[in-house]
Amino acid sequence: MxxxxxxxxxxxxxxxxxxxxxxxxxxxxxxxxxxxxxxxxxxxxxxxxxxxxxxxxxxxxxxxxxxxxxxxxxxxxxxxxxxxxxxxxxxxxxxxxxxxxxxxxxxxxxxPYCSSTTKTEQYMIVDRDVDAESFDICRHIFPSHISGAPSNTSYRYYKYSSILEDDFHLSLGETLSSEQFKEESDRILALDILKDADLSTSKDITLIDTTLNGDLIVHITLDSAYNRIIYAAGYNRIK
Structure with a gap:
């Protein structure tokens, strides 16, 4: 034993x-x-x-x-x-x-994780490490609230951070009434911050493209045929 x-x-x-x-x-x-x-x-x-x-x-x-x-x-x-x-x-x-x-x-x-949402109720809620100046520009260009019907609205926010890169993307697509479309289009076209943007127009579509704050790429589509406006902005930074 x-x-x-x-x-x-x-x-x-x-x-x-x-x-x-x-x-x-x-x-x-x-x-x-x-x-x-x-x-x-x-x-x-x-x-x-x-x-x-x-x-x-x-x-x-x-x-x-x-x-x-x-x-x-x-x-x-x-x-x-x-x-x-x-x-x-x-x-x-x-x-x-x-x-x-x-x-x-x-x-x-x-x-391997990113912060993301497509929920319209989280509109303009972003992470703390989003560049403040770039986000202020977005708030100036994007509408203050979502006016379109939920069924005709698409929203996407994306943020990825690591010690190597810093990505941010914000987009909104809305189909509005004729009156709302005209009012919002006039507001966008009158923005002083977009006065130097590239503007291209066709029969029903107006495209607005510019780069602000160094690397914030802004793209806006005004579609008068469907009374739809698409806003998109974002940056991709390598640290």
Whole structure:
């Protein structure tokens, strides 16, 4: 009995002093880090808006889970004394641990989440890190409120931030009554901020294009055939 107890203690001692066990612990820690960053840090930055995921997130999730998976199966192989599998998981434990750490760092530096909404009730609600001067220009050009019927209105806000780039896009499409269309068209064409904009007209459509505040691209479409106005503005900055 004493020999069996000592052997058990030796196995436990070995179990808690190998790479597989550390992979198991670090794998869990990495996943908790991702959860904290995604669910708490990013959601605090975008408190009122929905998230969108970029496809690469699924790849990062897989890499993040590798240390955890290797740790679990490695401990399973050691527990049931399967030397071939134990040896295999021991060899791959360090590489997948390194990949998991790299993936965690990338997720923190280049977040795979963006802040976005298409809900008209969130019209002109933007994130705190949108360039203030550019957003003031947008508020000056875009209407103060949505006048068109919900069924004929499209709205989109998009914001992505990382240490590498800073993207912002805002667009609104409205179909108005004839009177509303004329009133809003006259307001837009009279804006002093658009006096130097490129203006092109055809039978029913007037296009207004300009760049303001250095890199804020503004595009407006006035469609008199359908009494529809489309506003679009945004910038794409490389840090």
């Amino acid at each position: 004493k020999f069996s107890s000592d052997n058990s203690k030796n196995k436990k001692h070995t179990l808690w002093h190998d790479w597989l066990t550390y992979d198991f612990i670090v794998g869990i820690a990495l996943q908790l880090l991702l959860y904290f960053v995604a669910m708490f840090v990013w959601s605090m930055r975008f408190p009122k808006l929905s998230f969108e995921r970029t496809p690469i997130l699924n790849v990062h999730y897989l890499v993040m889970f590798l240390p955890f998976i290797v740790g679990v199966f490695g401990l399973w192989a050691r527990t049931y004394e399967l030397p071939v599998w134990a040896k295999f998981f021991t060899k791959v434990s360090l590489p997948v641990l390194i990949l998991g750490v790299i993936s965690a760092v990338v997720l923190c530096i280049v977040p």
